[in-house]
Amino acid sequence: MENQDIRKAGLKVTLPRVKILEILESSDARHMTAEDVYKELLDRGEEIGLATVYRVLTQFVNAGLAEKHHFEGGQAVFELDRGHHHDHIVCQQCGKVAEFYDETIESCQRAIAAKHGFEITDHSLIIYGRCVRQNCPNKS
Amino acid sequence: MENQDIRKAGLKVTLPRVKILEILESSDARHMTAEDVYKELLDRGEEIGLATVYRVLTQFVNAGLAEKHHFEGGQAVFELDRGHHHDHIVCQQCGKVAEFYDETIESCQRAIAAKHGFEITDHSLIIYGRCVRQNCPNKS
């Protein structure tokens, strides 16, 4: 019962929050912009404003329920925090996002931070490329 | 003579472009937002519009003279391309930016991209943290 997650975050269990959480959970893409979420709400016949979508997504991020990433291209994307840290590899042609986790990279980062006298709070690693798979509409 | 760089990029050697290149070369911070560059121009008594700063910086990036990065916090930062690829570690308290290069991370990235069927075009690795050095005004 994920509504408990909302409540545990100190937030009231309102229709917009429940619906937005549902959308994040059911999305195939798993990485959605605020606009994507808003459009999906409209498709489902919900009357929820874009401002609310932004507010709720921000609250989810602050509560640790979701993460926000800045891929290239203006809009931030949000994804549910499923508890497994990972980085991203993004196809610049079809927009597909793959996730990966590499312990060697993680530990190198820790070593680098230590060497430079930094205490890591967060990090962002995004590989951009072209996916050479059958389903990528290589448009050029 | 760096004006040659501008010319080689197929751009006319105009005053705004020369001044902006000078500023990028002389900046201690090495990573400046368009606004930073604009303010520095004003300080130096130049009458150059912010729109021109954006246009010129974009041209420099396209010409391979500079790079653009999206650290957290809205504004993009620009730095001169000195020919040595590196990634960044940013102090979220004092804004200091350190650069690093780690061949292990680089090769891990290549392996990961290959495994996922991607051809890398670019990548962005930013470590966020707190610098625990004497000169960081640890403000909290």
Place this chain on the structure above:
DNA sequence: ATGTATGCAAAACATTTGCACCTGG
């Protein structure tokens, strides 16, 4: 009841663009 949440419209930001004027080669 009452403190939060929401919707809407307006504001805030970073960045881009249209257009008349200027300038480098």
Place this chain on the structure above:
DNA sequence: CCAGGTGCAAATGTTTTGCATACAT
């Protein structure tokens, strides 16, 4: 001279905010 560059103001696109109303507890 003239294509390309610039300044300014207005437009753009994304995200945030003020405020009156609506809702969860």
